[in-house]
Amino acid sequence: xxxxAHINTVPNGSTxxxxxxxxxxxxxxxxxxxxxxxxxxxxxxxHECKFASDIGVKIDVLQTRLDGRAGFHSEQxxxxxxxxxxxxxxxxxxxxxxxxxxxxxxxxxDWLAHHDCKVEWTLxxxxxxxxxxxxxxxxxxxQWQSHCARTxxxxxxxxxxxxxxxxxxxxxxxxxxxxxxxxxxERMTLVTPSCWLEGLVKKSFLRQYPVVVxxxxxxxxxxxxxxxxxxxxxxxxxxxxxxxxxxxxxERKGLGDFMRLARELDSExxxxxxxxxxxxxxxxxxxxxIGIMRTDSQRELAEIYTxxxxxxxxxxxxNFPTVNLEAEACxxxxxxxxxxxxxxxxxxxxxxxxxxYRSARMAIEDEQRKVx
Numbered sequence: 001x002x003x004x005a006h007i008n009t010v011p012n013g014s015t016x017x018x019x020x021x022x023x024x025x026x027x028x029x030x031x032x033x034x035x036x037x038x039x040x041x042x043x044x045x046x047h048e049c050k051f052a053s054d055i056g057v058k059i060d061v062l063q064t065r066l067d068g069r070a071g072f073h074s075e076q077x078x079x080x081x082x083x084x085x086x087x088x089x090x091x092x093x094x095x096x097x098x099x100x101x102x103x104x105x106x107x108x109x110d111w112l113a114h115h116d117c118k119v120e121w122t123l124x125x126x127x128x129x130x131x132x133x134x135x136x137x138x139x140x141x142x143q144w145q146s147h148c149a150r151t152x153x154x155x156x157x158x159x160x161x162x163x164x165x166x167x168x169x170x171x172x173x174x175x176x177x178x179x180x181x182x183x184x185x186e187r188m189t190l191v192t193p194s195c196w197l198e199g200l201v202k203k204s205f206l207r208q209y210p211v212v213v214x215x216x217x218x219x220x221x222x223x224x225x226x227x228x229x230x231x232x233x234x235x236x237x238x239x240x241x242x243x244x245x246x247x248x249x250x251e252r253k254g255l256g257d258f259m260r261l262a263r264e265l266d267s268e269x270x271x272x273x274x275x276x277x278x279x280x281x282x283x284x285x286x287x288x289x290i291g292i293m294r295t296d297s298q299r300e301l302a303e304i305y306t307x308x309x310x311x312x313x314x315x316x317x318x319n320f321p322t323v324n325l326e327a328e329a330c331x332x333x334x335x336x337x338x339x340x341x342x343x344x345x346x347x348x349x350x351x352x353x354x355x356x357y358r359s360a361r362m363a364i365e366d367e368q369r370k371v372x
Contacts, residue, residue: 001030001031001032002031002032002091002092003031003032003033003034003088003089003090003091003092004023004026004031004032004033004034004090004091004092004093004094005033005034005035005036005085005088005090005092005093005094006019006022006023006033006034006035006036006093006094006096007036007037007081007093007094007095007096007098007103007108008035008036008037008096008097009037009038009039009096009097009098009099009100009102010037010038010039010040010100011035011037011040011041011048011050012040012041012296013247014124014216014322015096015097015124016037016040016096017219018096018122018216018217019035019037019094019096020035021217021219022094023035023047027047032088033047034047034048034049034084034088034090035047035048035049036048036049036050036051036081036084037049037050037051037052037102038050038051038052038057038074038077038100038101038102038103039052039054039057039100039101039102049081049084051077051078051080051081051084052074052077052080052102052103053077056074056076056077056102057074057101057102059073060073060074060101060102061101064101064161064162064163065162065163065164066163066164066165067163067165067168068132068157068163068164068165068166068167068168068169068172069165069168069171069172070099070101070132070161070163070172071098071099071103071104071105071172071176072104072105072106072172072175073101073104074101074102074103074104075104075107077102077103077104078103078104078107078108079107081103081108082107082108082111085111085115090117091117091118092117092118092119092120093112093117093118093119093120094119094120094121094122095119095120095121095122096121096122096124097124097125097127098127098128099127099134099161101161105176105179106175106179109179109180109182109183110179110182112182112183113182113183116187117187118187118188118189119183119187119188119189120188120189120191121188121189121190121191122190122191122192122193122214123190123191123192123197123201124193124319125319126144126197126200128176128180128206129144129176129177129180129200129201129204129205129206130144130148130173130176131143131144131148131149131154131168131169131170131171131172131173131176132148132149132154132156132157132159132161132163132168132169132172133154133156133159133160134159134160135252135317135318136156137316137317137339137340138252138316138317139155139156141154141155141156144173144204145203145204147170147173147174148169148170148172148173149169149170149173150170153166153169154166154169157169176205177205180205180206181205181206181208185208185209185210188209189209189210189211189212190206190209190210190211190212191211191212191213191214192211192212192213192214192319193213193214193215193216193319193320193341194213194215194319194320194340194341194344195213195341195344196319196320196340196341196344197319197320197340197341198211198213215320215344216320216322216325217325218322218325218326218329219298220329222298222299222302223298223301223302223305223325223326223329223330224302224329224330225306225330225331226299226302226303226305226306226330227303227306228303228306228307230303230304230306230307231307234273234290235290236271236273236290236307239268239269239270239271240269240270240271240309240310240367240368240371241270241271241272241273241307241308241309241310242261242270242271242272242273242308242309242310242311242312242364243272243273243274243275243304243305243307243308243310243311243312243327243332244258244272244273244274244275244311244312244313244314245274245275245276245301245304245305245311245323245326245327246274246275246276246315246323247276247294248276248278249274249276249277249278249281251316252315252316252317253314253315253316254312254313254314254315254316254337255274255281257312257314257357257360258272258274258289258312258314259286259289260357261288261312261361261364262286262287262288262289263286263288264361265288265361265364265365267287267288269368270288270364270368271288271290272288272289272290273289273290273292273304273308274289274290274291274292275292275294275295275301275304276292276293276294277291277292277293277294278293279293292304301326302326302330305326305327305329305330305332306330306331306332308327308332309332309367309368309371310332310333310334310335310364310367311323311324311327311328311332311333311334311335312334312335312336312360312364313334313335313336313337313342314336314337314357314360315336315337315339315340315342316337316339317339317340318339318340318341318342319340319341320340320341320342320344320345321336321341321342321345322345324336324342324345324346324351325345328345328346328347328348328351331348333348333349333350333351333352333367334346334348334351334352335351335352335354335360335363335364335367336351336352336353336354337353337354337355337356337360338353338354338355350367
């Protein structure tokens with residue numbers, strides 16, 4: 001029997017959902033599978049483990065704010081994780097997001113280097129091969145291809161994982177390159193959810209490792225046409241409903257474009273619904289936008305996708321956004337920008353990949369005329 005260990009920041013959301021589905025499938029196939037995470041709900045059985053404490057995560061956040069060393073704190077939590085790994089002695093360790101204020105990557109990769117297990121690492125973003133950021137498209141930075149912050153300062157210290165320290169980026173890059181390349185190429189395989197990210201990996205210091213593209217999947221038993229009274233319940237009536245879903249909502253996710261739409265579209269014909277906003281963001285919304293906080297109910301989300309006439313995803317940075325898949329699975333067409341791996345998510349007739357806000361507004365108005 002093969003023993004698997006999976007490690008991720010959380011057990012839910014997009015990355016946690018991918019981890020938990022694989023875990024359940026392995027168990028159903030007769031394998032011995034364990035899942036480990038740092039933040040979120042408590043474990044529900046002896047094959048699950050939340051190894052970081054809430055106070056430990058908060059301390060890691062504070063340390064990272066001060067020194068910029070994301071991924072190099074949480075020693076006590078990582079000791080607990082490694083003790084569990086010693087106990088189960090996994091044949092395969094499947095890594096997911098290693099950032100998120102819960103894990104010490106130096107300790108983990110030292111353990112992996114000294115244990116003869118296979119390593120599979122799904123990269124859900126670019127953090128593994130940069131000195132700081134998870135994405136760099138928005139600011140157009142290419143320092144990661146040679147050496148972060150060697151010739152120019154990092155332009156994204158105010159972006160996740162935010163820090164006040166201006167001198168840690170170059171060291172982070174060097175330490176990640178040294179740690180992550182300790183595993184022999186025959187023992188570690190990288191998995192990317194998009195061809196776009198595969199192309200970036202092959203330009204990074206991880207280029208020596210084999211890369212497999214495995215597009216993220218969604219639960220199509222949940223995300224399917226799901227009728228409801230959502231439009232009536234929130235007062236949309238027969239207006240054309242434009243939906244956006246993200247968490248958290250930032251300018252990089254295109255929040256500003258929805259604000260612009262609210263100003264420019266006729267509110268008697270159009271209604272905008274945004275899911276995943278914070279309470280403060282909802283309080284600050286202009287007229288014409290209906291704000292909903294994040295929901296953990298996938299059925300409720302499927303009902304909202306189904307109610308929408310169009311799903312608009314104006315993201316400026318993304319890997320392989322599953323929200324596009326979820327909307328299409330509910331038979332709602334998607335309009336999205338040509339960013340990252342977005343074009344790889346589009347399949348439904350009526351969906352489209354466009355360049356920029358002006359094209360988006362034209363496409364939205366064209367769709368409204370079709371259903372009028």
